[in-house]
Structure formats: structure tokens, C-alpha cells
Amino acid sequence: MASTLDKLESLKAEYGGAAAEAKLEALAWLARRQLGRARDVLRLHEILCFLRAYPDDAALLARVERMLARFHRRADLRRHRRALADTGVAGTEIRFRFFAPVALRLGRRWGEHLTVDWSVFKNAARLETLLPLLALPAEAPGLDEWAFSVRQWLQRLKGPLETDAAFLTRRFLALRMDDAAREKLYDDLDPPLRLSPGPETPSRTGAFHPVRSIAFLSEPLERARPRLAEEVRRPPVSIRVATPREARALVELACDAMVTRQRDLDVFSYGDPGDVRMIDCGDGLQLAAIGFLPQRRLLLEAVYGLLILKNGVPIGYALASALYGSSEIAYNVFETFRGGESGPVFGRIVATARALFGSDAFTIVPYQLGDGNEEAIRSGAFWFYQKLGFAPRDAGVRRVLAEELRRKRSNPQHRSNAATLRRLAAANVYWSVNRERPDVLGLLPLPNVGLAVTAFVAQRFGSDREAAARVCSKEAATLLGVRSLRRFTAGERLAWERWSPLIAALPSVSRWSRDDKRRLVDLVRAKGSRHESDFVRLFDRHRRLRRAIRELAAGAAPE
Numbered sequence: 181m182a183s184t185l186d187k188l189e190s191l192k193a194e195y196g197g198a199a200a201e202a203k204l205e206a207l208a209w210l211a212r213r214q215l216g217r218a219r220d221v222l223r224l225h226e227i228l229c230f231l232r233a234y235p236d237d238a239a240l241l242a243r244v245e246r247m248l249a250r251f252h253r254r255a256d257l258r259r260h261r262r263a264l265a266d267t268g269v270a271g272t273e274i275r276f277r278f279f280a281p282v283a284l285r286l287g288r289r290w291g292e293h294l295t296v297d298w299s300v301f302k303n304a305a306r307l308e309t310l311l312p313l314l315a316l317p318a319e320a321p322g323l324d325e326w327a328f329s330v331r332q333w334l335q336r337l338k339g340p341l342e343t344d345a346a347f348l349t350r351r352f353l354a355l356r357m358d359d360a361a362r363e364k365l366y367d368d369l370d371p372p373l374r375l376s377p378g379p380e381t382p383s384r385t386g387a388f389h390p391v392r393s394i395a396f397l398s399e400p401l402e403r404a405r406p407r408l409a410e411e412v413r414r415p416p417v418s419i420r421v422a423t424p425r426e427a428r429a430l431v432e433l434a435c436d437a438m439v440t441r442q443r444d445l446d447v448f449s450y451g452d453p454g455d456v457r458m459i460d461c462g463d464g465l466q467l468a469a470i471g472f473l474p475q476r477r478l479l480l481e482a483v484y485g486l487l488i489l490k491n492g493v494p495i496g497y498a499l500a501s502a503l504y505g506s507s508e509i510a511y512n513v514f515e516t517f518r519g520g521e522s523g524p525v526f527g528r529i530v531a532t533a534r535a536l537f538g539s540d541a542f543t544i545v546p547y548q549l550g551d552g553n554e555e556a557i558r559s560g561a562f563w564f565y566q567k568l569g570f571a572p573r574d575a576g577v578r579r580v581l582a583e584e585l586r587r588k589r590s591n592p593q594h595r596s597n598a599a600t601l602r603r604l605a606a607a608n609v610y611w612s613v614n615r616e617r618p619d620v621l622g623l624l625p626l627p628n629v630g631l632a633v634t635a636f637v638a639q640r641f642g643s644d645r646e647a648a649a650r651v652c653s654k655e656a657a658t659l660l661g662v663r664s665l666r667r668f669t670a671g672e673r674l675a676w677e678r679w680s681p682l683i684a685a686l687p688s689v690s691r692w693s694r695d696d697k698r699r700l701v702d703l704v705r706a707k708g709s710r711h712e713s714d715f716v717r718l719f720d721r722h723r724r725l726r727r728a729i730r731e732l733a734a735g736a737a738p739e
Contacts (some may be wrong), residue, residue, distance in 0.1 A: 182380060184206050184209055184210060184213075185205055185206075185210065185215070185220055185223060186225060186720075187202075188203060188206040188210065188224075188227055188432060189208065189223065189227055190204070191203050192227050192230050192231060193230075193234070193400075193401055193519070193520065194400070194401055195236055195397045195398055195399055195401070195537060196398050196399055196400070198239050199237075200236035200240050202346070202350075203231070203236065203240055204239060204240055204243060207228075207243050207244070207247065208243070209454075209574055211247055211531055213241075213348065214254070214255055214256040214722060215256045215361070216256070217260075218263035218463065219259035220329075220456060221254070221260055221264065221269075222254050222264060222269065225251060225267075225269050225384075225385065225455070226516045226531060227278065228244050228247055228248050228251070228716075229248070229384060229493065229516050229517075230394075230517060232244050232245065232248065232388070232393075232491070232493050233490040233491055233493035233495055233517060234345075234397055234401065234490065234491070234520065235396055235491065236398070237310060237396050237720060238394075238396070240407055241394060241396075246261045248385050248386065249386075250268040251269070251270055251271070252269075252271030252377065252383075252385065252667070257269070257271050257522060258271070258341055261587070262435050266442060267380035267384075268382075268383055268384035268385075268439075268440030268441060269383065269384065269385055270383035270384075270385035270386060270504075271377050271383075272376055273375060273376045273377060273387075274374070274375040274382075274439065274440065274442065274509055274617060275297055275373070275374045275375075275448055276372070276373065276375075276437070276439075277370055277371075277372050278373055278444070279363075279367055279444045280362070280363035280366040280367050280486075281363065281446075281447070281449035281450060282435070282438070282444055282449055283349055283366065283371075284349050284352060284353050284366070284612070284711075285435065285449070285633060286349070286373070286375060286439070286545060287345060287346050287348070287349025287350055287353070288349070288350070288353065290375065290378060290380075290381050291342065291345070291346030291349065292341070292342075292343060293343075293374075293375055293376045293377070293378045293381055294345040294349070294373055294374070294375055294380075295343050295344060295345050295359070295373070295374050295376070296331075296344045296345045296347055296348065296371055296372070296373060296374075297372040297373060297374045298331055299396070300372045301518075301734045302370070302374055302388060303368075303369050303370055303371070304330050305330070306329070306368075306369055307330050307348075307369055307371070308330040308333070310365075310369070311323055311333055311337075313355060314347075314348070314351040314352075314355075315337060315608040315704075316335065317428075319337075321478075322452050330512075331344070333667070334347060334348065338371075344482055345371070345373050348371065352366050355379060358399060359475075363605075365459075370429060373686065375439070382435075382436035382437075382439045382440050383440055383671045384437075384440045384441075384516075386438060387433065387435055387436065387440070387493065388492050388493055388572050389429065389430065389468075389489055389490060389492045389494075390492060391466075391489075391492040394464065394491050395463045395464030395491060396603060396610055401520050401521055401523065402524050403493075403520070403523065404523065404524070405568060406523055406524055406526070406527030408527060408530060408568055408569050408611060409569075409613065411528070411530060411531055412527075412530050412531050413531075414531055414533050414535075415530065415531060415535050416459045416460060416461050416462075416467075416528070416532055416535055417460040417461060417462045418459075418460045419457055419459050419460075419536075420457065420460075421456070421457055421460070422456040422457060422458050422468070424717050426452040426456075426458075426532075427454070427456035429450040429457075430468045430487065431448065431452075431453055431456065431470055432466075432472065433484060433487065433494060433706050434468065434470055434487040434497070435448050435449060436449070437487065437494045437497065438497075440694050443513065445485055445499070446472075446476070447471070447472055447483055447484065447485035447499065448470060448487075449475045450476040450483050451470040451471070451472070451473070451485065452471050452473040452474070453469070453471060454710050455470070455471030455472075455710055455711050455712060456467045456468060456469065456470050456471070457711075459532050459535075459658060460485075461528040461531075461532075464490055464491040465488075465489070465490055465521075465525065465528060466485045466488075466489040466490075466492075467487070467488055467489070467498075467528070467529065467532055468486065468487040468489060469484045469485075469486055469532070469536065470484060470485045470486075470487065471483075471484050471712050471713070472712065473709065474671035474674055474675065474707075474708045475671075475674060476669075476674075477576055477708075477712055478501075479505055479629075479630075479678060479679070479682070480629065481501040481502060481503045481508075481621065481626070482501065482502050482503065482537070482712040482713055482727075483499065483500070483501045483581045483712075484499075484500050484501075484536070484712075484713070484714055485497060485499055486498040486499070486532065486603075486630045487499060487530075488513075488525060490517070490521075494511035494514070495513060495514055495516075495517040495520075495525075496511070496512050496514050496517065496525070497512055498502055498510060498511045498529045500509075500510070500529070500532075500533045500536070500537075501621065502533065502536070502537035502539055502621075502713070502716045503610075503621060503626075503719060503720070504619050504620055504621065504624060504720065504726065505537075505538060505539055505540050505541060505542065505620070505720050506539050506540070506541040506542065506619075506620035506621045506622075507533040507534075507537060507539040507541075507543075507621065508542075508543050508544075508621045508622060509529060509530065509533065509542055509543070509544060510545070510547075510548050510549075511526055511548065512546075513525070513530060513557065515644065516607055518559075520709055522563075522564070523568070526568070526638065530542060533724040534541065534613075536713045536715045537713055537717070537718075537720075538716070538717060538720060539617075540612060540613040540614055540630060541610065541611070541612040541614075541620040541621075542570075542610070542612070543608045543609065543610050543611075543615065543620065543621055543622040544565050544570055544608065544609050545608055545622070546605050546606060546607060547564065547609065548561060548565075549561050549562045549605035550562060550601050550602060550604075550605065551605040551606060551607075556605070557598050557601050557602065557605070560596070560601065561605075562596075562601055562605055562609075563596070564603045565609055566581070566609070568611070569611045570607070570609035570610060570611045571610060571611070571736060572604075572607050572609050572610075573607070573608070573610060573623070574606070574607035574608075574617075576606070576607075577603070577604060577606055577607045579603055580600065580603045581604060581645055582649070584596055584600060584604070584735070600693065608623075610622065611735035614701045619726070623717035624730065624733065625733045625734065626729075627733075628732075628733040628734070628738075629682065629732055630737060632732045632733070632735065633681050633682055633685050634684055636681065636684065637652075637681055637685075647679070648681060649677055649681070652680040652683070652684040653676065653677055653680040655681040655684050656676070656679070656680040657679070657680075658700075659684070659690055660683070660689075660697045660701050661688050661694070661698070661701075662701055668705065668708075669708065669709065670708075671708035671709060672704075672705040672707075672708040672709060672710050673708070675704050675705065675706075675707035675708030676704055676705070676708070678707075679704045679707065683700070683704075685732065686725075686728050686729075686732060687728065687731070687732070689726070689728075692724060696722070696724050698724075699718065699721075699722050699725075700722065700725060702718055703715055703718035703719050703722060703725070706718050718726075720722065
């Protein structure tokens with residue numbers, strides 16, 4: 181059995197000739213056999229997921245889909261279920277300290293499968309002090325006097341058909357408080373949860389988004405390193421707004437993809453079904469671009485999560501933020517699909533950021549390179565981006581890079597050790613379509629804009645931030661000639677409220693032309709409208725605002 185599995189693993193990324201027939205033969209044999217080790221069960225699962233994303237032909241795809249649909253019934257999976265926990269394989273449990281939005285979603289959707297993992301719950305005593313918030317005032321006499329353990333109290337408080345975690349998460353959702361405060365309270369509590377498997381609970385086994393047609397492979401995978409200068413000028417095949425039903429399904433699929441890999445990504449957790457677009461890159465590759473809900477958007481940069489789909493199978497994700505004609509990119513291919521088309525897919529992500537935002541400069545932050553990220557150190561992520569043309573601007577990192585390149589020229593077999601990779605990962609790397617410029621994400625001190633607003637508000641209003649929001653909203657409206665917000669949508673009014681202190685703090689706005697003021701109003705509204713990418717386009721075309729924001733940031737450097 182192991183030899184057949186080894187053979188299939190060696191064949192999985194081979195295409196053409198007799199490869200499809202050999203894969204089918206191995207799959208048919210493995211479908212009827214039990215594997216003796218948990219790691220071999222997982223290896224088979226990963227090969228099946230890979231072949232679903234990269235199938236040779238219809239016959240092989242049909243075989244793979246049948247095996248995946250029945251995978252949770254395999255006797256060897258049931259036998260090794262405990263060893264396969266946290267793999268995301270259908271039929272196995274997931275244990276994780278989920279952040280609030282994910283945990284509350286799981287409790288809402290699959291509460292009957294969610295329980296508290298009391299064996300590793302370090303903050304149970306803290307939960308005991310919160311129980312009065314989760315109960316009715318009429319229950320207070322018992323809570324005050326009876327010395328039950330917190331676990332015993334949850335058993336008494338929950339309904340007969342509820343789990344302890346379902347009660348906990350649903351009561352947190354019901355608390356009458358600001359969402360940010362609720363999430364802070366929950367995250368400080370940090371309850372570890374266990375999601376047991378069910379027919380519709382998230383799994384990597386069944387992760388799939390329906391597609392109109394499958395791109396079968398008859399030739400080797402495209403592994404060549406893309407030429408970014410050419411790739412960025414080749415737009416996606418198409419970009420379309422997802423239908424409401426499709427958008428909701430894609431946000432759910434993106435969230436589930438994170439759950440099954442014990443990860444959290446805010447833009448998926450707070451994804452806006454009203455701002456989802458499908459980007460067709462050809463050859464079965466699609467990117468689902470998911471924007472933030474208006475209330476979760478940043479003040480300045482626009483942020484989108486990109487769920488990467490190959491023939492409908494999630495194979496990775498990216499994060500793209502944009503402003504000042506530049507984009508910051510974070511990119512992750514799920515382990516199952518590494519060694520495939522990582523380079524070409526990244527090229528399509530860069531081209532997509534250019535198509536959505538008009539970016540001509542791109543940056544990768546240190547975490548993606550390995551700063552505090554051992555996975556990136558092990559994979560040599562710095563060299564992946566360096567070979568694509570990304571380069572550091574930090575003088576110290578440039579010196580380390582120059583020395584490593586010298587060693588590679590002297591000895592082509594030289595490999596950077598972990599310590600050197602960490603030094604290389606100490607600063608952003610950049611790549612530009614045109615000449616390098618200083619006003620790009622990663623170099624612009626945009627956090628200083630917040631400091632400038634803080635100084636302005638503190639000087640005028642002190643602790644009365646509510647008055648600051650109210651007065652600044654009126655002053656900004658007067659400055660920009662806005663008579664009323666009645667025609668603004670809820671999202672646009674929220675964006676206006678958030679931007680008003682910044683507008684009031686900007687120097688010289690009163691001397692701007694009528695057109696500059698009108699365009700500032702338009703871009704603030706765009707920040708709260710359906711597609712946040714519209715805001716980026718409007719901001720980047722507003723030269724006076726771009727300059728004013730840069731000057732405000734430069735003048736607010738902390739001492």
C-alpha cells in the first residue's frame with residue numbers, strides 16, 4: 181500500500197502521456213484498501229485535494245470527487261481520527277483559540293458541534309466573574325451564593341439541547357454593547373474551543389466553489405518564474421461583481437478555509453457580501469476579491485482579501501491593501517498546493533492589484549519574509565520575492581543581501597541559513613513598474629496621520645470625543661459645502677463621521693478650489709460605498725489631498 185501511495189504522490193504533478201491512466205489505477209487500488217498509519221491517510225487526502233484542483237481529465241476528476249465525498253467514512257480515518265485532529269479533514273475535530281468573529285460565527289452556525297476545551301482553558305476563573313453579564317438579573321441570587329464551578333454553572337445556564345460553547349458564544353452575541361468592546365471582552369477571555377465534525381461543518385475535504393467548466397491539464401504545470409514587468413501589464417480575463425448568493429457563499433468559503441487551517445484573517449471574518457468580485461485569470465484560476473464591511477474599513481488604505489481558487493478549489497489566499505498608487509501584498513499558498521504554480525499565481529495577484537487599484541508599486545512586509553514567521557524562514561520566502569525583482573531599500577538589509585549574493589556567485593550551492601534569512605527579513609522589499617518613488621505604502625508614515633488627528637482633537641476637545649465627532653462633522657460639512665447628509669447611505673455617513681476630524685485637521689482646506697472640495701466629498705463617500713477600491717482610485721487622483729496627507733504625516737512624527 182505504501183508503495184502505491186508513494187507512486188501516486190510522485191505522479192500527482194505529472195501530466196500528459198500515461199500519467200492519467202497510472203493515477204486512476206493507483207486511486208482505484210487505494211479506494212479499496214485501508215492505510216495503516218495516520219500520516220498515510222493524510223497523504224492520500226492531500227493528493228486527492230491536489231488532483232481535484234489540478235485534474236488530468238473528467239474520468240480522474242470523477243474518481244477523485246467520489247473518494248473525497250466518502251473520505252469521512254473510511255475505516256482507517258475513523259481509526260486514526262484522534263491523530264488527525266486539527267488537519268481539517270472531514271470527519272475530524274478542530275481545536276483552536278478562535279478570535280471573536282470566528283468563534284461567534286461558529287457558535288451561530290454550528291453550535292451543536294462546538295464545545296469548550298476545559299482541559300486547556302486557562303481563563304476559566306475570569307469567565308466566572310463574567311457570568312452575571314450572561315444571565316438575567318433574576319438569576320443573580322443563585323450566582324451570588326452557590327459555589328458551583330464555572331463549568332457547572334454553564335451546565336445549569338445552557339438549554340437542554342445546547343452545548344456549553346453554544347451558550348457562551350450566543351450570550352456574547354446578545355450582549356448590549358459595542359461590537360469592538362464585545363470582541364475585546366471575548367478575546368481577553370480566550371476560551372479554547374473544539375469543533376466536532378458534522379455533515380456541514382467546515383472541512384478541507386469538501387471545500388469547493390462551483391465553476392462553469394474545468395480546466396483539465398495535459399501538460400506539465402507552469403512553474404516558471406513570472407516576469408513581473410510583463411505580467412503586471414496583462415490584465416485578468418475578466419472582473420465581475422458576484423451575485424448576492426454567490427458573494428455570500430464565497431465569504432463563507434473563505435472563512436471556512438481559515439477555520440480548517442487554524443488561521444484568522446479579519447477581512448474574511450468581516451467580509452462584505454456587497455463587495456465581492458470574481459476575477460478570472462484563465463486556465464481555471466480565479467481570485468475572489470472580498471472587501472471589508474464599511475464599519476471595519478481602515479481610515480486610509482483599502483484592504484481586500486483574495487481567496488485563490490483553482491478549478492473551484494481554495495488553494496491559498498492573499499491580502500492586498502492599496503493607497504498612493506501602491507499595494508502591500510501578503511501571499512500564502514496552502515501547503516497541499518505548494519510546489520505547483522506559486523510563481524505564476526503571484527504574478528496574477530500583482531496584475532489583479534493593478535487592475536483593481538491602479539497600483540504601479542508593490543511591497544512585501546517583513547512578516548511575509550520571515551520576521552516572526554518561521555514558516556516563511558523554512559520556505560526561504562525572501563528569495564522567492566527577490567528572484568521576482570523585489571529589493572530592500574533599508575541600507576543594512578541591502579548590505580546583507582549583497583554579501584549573500586556574493587557568496588552565491590562564488591558557490592552556486594550556497595544556501596542562506598536561518599539566521600541570515602531573519603536578517604534579510606528585517607525590512608520591507610519593494611518592486612515598481614516605473615522608477616522608484618518615496619510615496620508608497622511601507623515608506624509613507626501613515627500612522628502619523630492618526631497622531632496628528634489625536635493632537636488636534638486633544639487640543640480642542642480633550643476627553644469629550646463625542647463632541648469632537650459631532651463638531652468636526654459639522655465643520656467639515658461647512659468647509660466642503662455639504663448642506664446635508666440625508667442622501668448619504670449608512671456606510672457613507674459612517675465614513676463621513678470617521679473622516680471629519682481628519683478633514684478638520686488638514687491645513688489649508690478652506691483655500692482649496694470648489695472642485696477639489698467636491699472631489700474630497702466624493703472620495704469620502706466612496707470609502708463607505710459598495711466598492712472600497714473606488715475610494716483608492718479617487719484618492720490617488722486627488723493631488724492636493726495626497727500632498728496634504730503626506731505633509732500632515734511628516735509634521736506629526738513622534739519625538
